[in-house]
Amino acid sequence: MATVTLSASEFQERVGEALDRALSQPVLITKHGRPRNVVLSYDEYERLRARDRLAVRAEELTDEDIAALEASEMARGYEHLNAELKAK
Known part of the structure; x- marks a missing residue:
């Protein structure tokens, strides 16, 4: 455009x-x-x-936020990407 x-x-x-x-x-x-x-x-x-997103610094995350991230999994159909969430 x-x-x-x-x-x-x-x-x-x-x-x-x-x-x-x-x-x-x-x-x-x-x-x-x-x-x-x-x-x-x-x-x-x-x-x-509609594309706006809120960005936060990692150190601003609460323990609850971190636990939610650690428990997260990819949406249905993208399960093969769950391995990317595992610590190496």
């Missing part, structure tokens, strides 16, 4: 066109030649939000 790039002043002059374009491709808005904002369609925004 190609990205359309507009300066902030171009965006202000052509906001309607930029919003229409954002329905099919991201619109990158620059200020002083540097990327500043991106306009996306709502559908694309929701698709990206």
Whole structure:
């Protein structure tokens, strides 16, 4: 998916066109030649939000978290990967 790039002043002059374009491709808005904002369609925004994940550092895991990880197994159909969970 190609990205359309507009300066902030171009965006202000052509906001309607930029919003229409954002329905099919991201619109990158620059200020002083540097990327500043991106306009996306709502559908694309929701698709990206659905992919959000929470990352934590290993040292932040509780004993319960670690026990749950140690007891975990691969989903049905991927049982052959359980060996990957075993300590070497």
